[in-house]
Amino acid sequence: MYRKRKQIFLMIVFMCFLTVFLGGAGQASNSVMANTKEKGEVISSHLNKWGVIPKISQGPKIDGSLDDAVWKTINSLSGFVTIYHNESVEADTKVKFAYDEERLYIGLDYTSKDKVTSLVNFDVILSPSATGEQYFRIPLKVRNITPEYVNNWGPNLEIPQDIQTKIQSTDRNMTAEITVPLNSLGVEKVTSGDEWRFNAIVQHEMGTKPLSSWVPIRTSSIHYTGNNNATFYANVTDEDRLGSMYMGSLPNNERESDSPILWEPQQFSLKYKGITDKVLSFKRKDLNPKKTTIQLNWKSPSSRWQQIHDFQIDMEKELLKVAFQHPKPVENGLYQLQMVINREGKKTRYMIVSFDRHSLISAGETLFQTDKPTEGEKTKVSSEQPTEKVKKLLDIIPDKTGFRFAGLPDHPELHPDKLYKWNANKPDQLTSSYSDLTYPNEQYLEDQVTTVTNKKIKREKQ
Known part of the structure; x- marks a missing residue:
C-alpha cells in the first residue's frame, strides 16, 4: 500500500513538473495572464481611419447635392486633422463612398463657421488594392485662384479618365459629388471584401487656414517664389498614408448573417513598452477571456498584413489588456494594427487602429526620458553682460x-x-x-x- 501511494505521489509531482515545463517552453498566443500593472506611454493613434464602402444597385444623380436617398444610408468618414500636428480642424468635413457594378461614387460635405471663400481644392487619393504602388488622384477644384496650386503628393500618382464632378455651395457649406468609372482605376470587377486605400486632402488659400487631411500626413512644404504657381509637397503615397477601405463588406465574410461589426472599443489605449513591444487595452464589458479568441494583424507602410502570433491577454479590473510583439517599425509612414474578436454566440468584432512612426518615437522618448536631477554638486550660474x-x-x-x-x-x-x-x-x-x-x-x-x-x-x- 505504501509503495502504491508513493508511486501515485511521484506521478502527480512528475505531471506538475511536466505541465510547468511545457507551459514555459513557448509563449502561447491568446493566453490569459495574471493581473499585472505595467507602465508605458500612450501612443497617439486613431480608431476611425478605416471603413466599409457599400455596394448600391443604382448610383445617385450627380448634381452636387447629397439629397439623393442613396447618401442618407451611408456612413460618413470624418475627423479631419491638420497636417503634421494632428490637430482637429474647425470645419466639419465629411466624405462618403459607394460603388456599383461600373462606377465609384464620392460625396463631399464641407461646413465652416466662417465663409467658404478660403476653400480652394479637395484632392482624393486612393489605391484600388491593399498594397502596391498604384495610386490615383481625383482632384476637385472648388475655385480658381492666383497663384495656381500644383500638388505633389508623392510618386506613382495618376489622374483617372472620365471623372464627373458637380459642386453646390452656400456661404458656409459646400457639397460635391464625384463619380469615376471603375475601369479607369484599372478595376474590372470588385469582389466583396476587397481592400482599397484612401485619403483626402483639403486646401485653402495660403495664409488663411492650414492644410488638413483625413489620415494624418506628417511632412509637407510649400514652394512659392512669387510667380503664378505655388507647389505643395507632402509624403502621402511614398509613406502609404492612406486608410483601409473594404468594398461591400469586411473580409472573410461568406454569409451576410455572419457579417462582422465595425467596433470602436471604449477606454481604448495603445501603450509603448519597447521598440517591438506594445500593449493595447480597452473596456472588456461582455468579453470573457476564457470564451474569447483574438486575432491580431500588423501592417507596415510598404507591406501586406502579417498575423501576430506572439501576444498575451491580461485582465485588470474592467480592462482587457493585450501585450504583443510586432516587426520593427523601421519605415516612415502609417502603421495599422487590426484586431478581430470572436466570442461564443456573438458577432465577430472588427477594429483597426492607425498610428505612425513619429507617434511611436514620441512615446518611446517620453517613456525613457527622466526628470530626475543629476547627482553631484551644482554650480550656481549668474548672468553677466555680453563681451564685446x-x-x-x-x-x-x-x-x-x-x-x-x-x-x-x-x-x-x-x-x-x-x-x-x-x-x-x-x-x-x-x-x-x-x-x-x-x-x-x-x-x-x-x-x-x-x-x-x-x-x-x-x-x-x-
Missing part, C-alpha cells in the same frame, strides 16, 4: 530671415542652399562655397537696399 565679441555677433543677427532664393552675386542661377561659408572670427564676410571669392568685395559692394511689399502690405527693407 558677443555684442558684435548679436549685432549681425538680422531681425528678418532675408531672401533665400538669391543665388550668389556672381552666380544668381544657383540653388539657394549651402552657397556660403561663414567664420565667426570674420563675421562681416561670406565666402563662396564654389570659389574663394569673399563678399563684400570691390566688385560686389554692400551698398544697395532692396525694398519689397510683403503679403501683409508692409514695406520691408533688405
Whole structure:
C-alpha cells in the first residue's frame, strides 16, 4: 500500500513538473495572464481611419447635392486633422463612398463657421488594392485662384479618365459629388471584401487656414517664389498614408448573417513598452477571456498584413489588456494594427487602429526620458553682460530671415542652399562655397537696399 501511494505521489509531482515545463517552453498566443500593472506611454493613434464602402444597385444623380436617398444610408468618414500636428480642424468635413457594378461614387460635405471663400481644392487619393504602388488622384477644384496650386503628393500618382464632378455651395457649406468609372482605376470587377486605400486632402488659400487631411500626413512644404504657381509637397503615397477601405463588406465574410461589426472599443489605449513591444487595452464589458479568441494583424507602410502570433491577454479590473510583439517599425509612414474578436454566440468584432512612426518615437522618448536631477554638486550660474565679441555677433543677427532664393552675386542661377561659408572670427564676410571669392568685395559692394511689399502690405527693407 505504501509503495502504491508513493508511486501515485511521484506521478502527480512528475505531471506538475511536466505541465510547468511545457507551459514555459513557448509563449502561447491568446493566453490569459495574471493581473499585472505595467507602465508605458500612450501612443497617439486613431480608431476611425478605416471603413466599409457599400455596394448600391443604382448610383445617385450627380448634381452636387447629397439629397439623393442613396447618401442618407451611408456612413460618413470624418475627423479631419491638420497636417503634421494632428490637430482637429474647425470645419466639419465629411466624405462618403459607394460603388456599383461600373462606377465609384464620392460625396463631399464641407461646413465652416466662417465663409467658404478660403476653400480652394479637395484632392482624393486612393489605391484600388491593399498594397502596391498604384495610386490615383481625383482632384476637385472648388475655385480658381492666383497663384495656381500644383500638388505633389508623392510618386506613382495618376489622374483617372472620365471623372464627373458637380459642386453646390452656400456661404458656409459646400457639397460635391464625384463619380469615376471603375475601369479607369484599372478595376474590372470588385469582389466583396476587397481592400482599397484612401485619403483626402483639403486646401485653402495660403495664409488663411492650414492644410488638413483625413489620415494624418506628417511632412509637407510649400514652394512659392512669387510667380503664378505655388507647389505643395507632402509624403502621402511614398509613406502609404492612406486608410483601409473594404468594398461591400469586411473580409472573410461568406454569409451576410455572419457579417462582422465595425467596433470602436471604449477606454481604448495603445501603450509603448519597447521598440517591438506594445500593449493595447480597452473596456472588456461582455468579453470573457476564457470564451474569447483574438486575432491580431500588423501592417507596415510598404507591406501586406502579417498575423501576430506572439501576444498575451491580461485582465485588470474592467480592462482587457493585450501585450504583443510586432516587426520593427523601421519605415516612415502609417502603421495599422487590426484586431478581430470572436466570442461564443456573438458577432465577430472588427477594429483597426492607425498610428505612425513619429507617434511611436514620441512615446518611446517620453517613456525613457527622466526628470530626475543629476547627482553631484551644482554650480550656481549668474548672468553677466555680453563681451564685446558677443555684442558684435548679436549685432549681425538680422531681425528678418532675408531672401533665400538669391543665388550668389556672381552666380544668381544657383540653388539657394549651402552657397556660403561663414567664420565667426570674420563675421562681416561670406565666402563662396564654389570659389574663394569673399563678399563684400570691390566688385560686389554692400551698398544697395532692396525694398519689397510683403503679403501683409508692409514695406520691408533688405
